[in-house]
Amino acid sequence: MPVRRGIVVAVTTIRATVLHTPSPDRLDVLVDQAIEIDDTGRIERIGAAGPDAHADVVLPDDTVIVPGFVDTHLHAPQWPQLGTALDLPLDQWLFEYTFPLEARFADLEFARQVWDHMVPSLLRHGTTTVTYYASIHEAATTALAETCARLGQRAFVGRCAMDHPDGTPEWYRDPSPEASIAASARSIDEIRAIGSQLVQPIITPRFIPACTDEALTGLAALAADTDTLIQTHCSEGDWEHGHVLERCGVTDAHALDRFGLMREHTVLAHATHLDDTDRALIAQRGAGVAHCPLSNVYFSERAFSARAAIEAGVRVGLGTDIAGGPSPSLFAQCGHAMVAGRRRVDEGEADARVDTTTAFWMATAGGADLLGVDAGVIEAGRWFDAVAIRLPDQVVPDGDWASRFERLVRLATPNDIRSVWVAGRQVV
Structure with a gap:
């Protein structure tokens, strides 16, 4: 577990693919990531999950994480x-x-x-x-x-x-x-x-x-x-x-x-x-x-x-x-x-x-x-305000990620939303 100033900080780890847009002209696709969230609700670390990586929550392949x-x-x-x-x-x-x-x-x-x-x-x-x-x-x-x-x-x-x-x-x-x-x-x-x-x-x-x-x-x-x-x-x-x-x-x-x-x-x-x-x-x-x-x-x-x-x-x-x-x-x-x-x-x-x-x-x-909110992107140091959402059925599994993202944004409905977190707390 991470340690801050001598205090052990509890961490929850979610394993999933992440889609986010850090700038108006940039889509980042982070495949199979381990997202570590500390007990304050901030992202402690995010990086590629190894084959034996521990995770408290593992999302299925048809479900991705996007910012709230x-x-x-x-x-x-x-x-x-x-x-x-x-x-x-x-x-x-x-x-x-x-x-x-x-x-x-x-x-x-x-x-x-x-x-x-x-x-x-x-x-x-x-x-x-x-x-x-x-x-x-x-x-x-x-x-x-x-x-x-x-x-x-x-x-x-x-x-x-x-x-x-x-x-x-x-x-x-x-x-x-x-x-x-x-x-x-x-x-x-x-x-x-x-x-x-x-x-x-x-x-x-x-x-x-x-x-x-x-x-x-x-x-x-x-x-x-x-x-x-x-x-x-x-x-x-x-x-x-x-x-x-x-x-x-x-x-x-x-x-x-x-x-x-x-x-x-x-x-x-x-x-x-x-x-x-x-x-x-x-x-x-x-x-x-x-x-x-x-x-x-x-x-x-x-x-x-x-x-x-x-x-x-x-x-x-x-x-x-x-x-x-x-x-x-x-x-x-x-x-x-x-x-x-x-x-x-x-x-x-x-x-x-x-x-x-x-x-x-x-x-x-x-x-x-x-x-002025420290959210909107899934990266270390920001609040874990996030949505787990299933890729719509119309998104073919072998499509490129840019196409899958575009169809997700245009075709997804609330019925596709599996979980919602705010500051690390699951609220849906």
């Missing part, structure tokens, strides 16, 4: 709304369907019932890390963080701050900028008091149309004072993009920067209307984009250029945008990301294609990097 999926944008209180009213414009969808549903999370028992259904469902889809928007309610937000900690999902949980009288309904908003900031501060303390290494708070101004300037500035100061990450929406569609240009006189990215919200690892959802100066600013600040390719079809009026963002040095992960996206599967989002790239090509951006490797990288290593 990272969902960088998900509206938790919209879980009961999956698949509904997606024919409507964004503002109408929010005011007629979404805000009334989110207001119900004032009922803590209702919230707990939803969380107890949602978190296990996501884990069964192989989603080991999620960046959650909660509702405006502190108790429901804390309950979501507690559920993630209890069930073993890595999560960033944010109470949704929204106080603008023009951008929110009277019956679902914070009563003032001061109240919005204070409630967010209390939520940070409550989530940290849970004491879970897996669950962290994240400051969550919904987007500029839903927040006053005073709230946005105050939330940025709160983030700096408490060393807390930030998530918000950025240039999601014509409506939001136009609102910010008219109100602030600059694009969404530059407005968020003026408010102080564009920081290291800030998560900007959608960002479909970025220009070159926006991308340069986001990269300079160390922020990034939660690319939500399917919900962008419904609400953003254009596809996000993932390739242009990556080449500009912008961090990029994938998000389901539940319930703007009707599926919790990041496998599905990989396919949609490839379609979005093709759409950008059709619109005249010649180098916009996204292949399977890049899409899978966004769903794993890219998302982990966006959030």
Whole structure:
């Protein structure tokens, strides 16, 4: 057993073939590996398994290990709304369907019932890390963080701050900028008091149309004072993009920067209307984009250029945008990301294609990097956040690994997932 500072560290060894994407253009296939996981949940060592190597778990030949999926944008209180009213414009969808549903999370028992259904469902889809928007309610937000900690999902949980009288309904908003900031501060303390290494708070101004300037500035100061990450929406569609240009006189990215919200690892959802100066600013600040390719079809009026963002040095992960996206599967989002790239090509951006490797990288290593999480790749020193998944029947055994990987990403379903681990703990 390994020894650290005189302490013997227990190790679990899993023997399997590993597929992962350490960079947007690189697929690594590590055949028949012995993965040693220490009792903190980190990978102690990974290397080729000898013929007589000991292993606590030996996966069959038709099952491989991949990194756990990272969902960088998900509206938790919209879980009961999956698949509904997606024919409507964004503002109408929010005011007629979404805000009334989110207001119900004032009922803590209702919230707990939803969380107890949602978190296990996501884990069964192989989603080991999620960046959650909660509702405006502190108790429901804390309950979501507690559920993630209890069930073993890595999560960033944010109470949704929204106080603008023009951008929110009277019956679902914070009563003032001061109240919005204070409630967010209390939520940070409550989530940290849970004491879970897996669950962290994240400051969550919904987007500029839903927040006053005073709230946005105050939330940025709160983030700096408490060393807390930030998530918000950025240039999601014509409506939001136009609102910010008219109100602030600059694009969404530059407005968020003026408010102080564009920081290291800030998560900007959608960002479909970025220009070159926006991308340069986001990269300079160390922020990034939660690319939500399917919900962008419904609400953003254009596809996000993932390739242009990556080449500009912008961090990029994938998000389901539940319930703007009707599926919790990041496998599905990989396919949609490839379609979005093709759409950008059709619109005249010649180098916009996204292949399977890049899409899978966004769903794993890219998302982990966006959030600053030491996961997304199966290598020594990182958390063992991983999924054991059976190669689909359509994958012929004698196919080359690049072909098998591509078909795995495009054809696998949750029924093919055999096990899920977060920080070395088996949660599925």
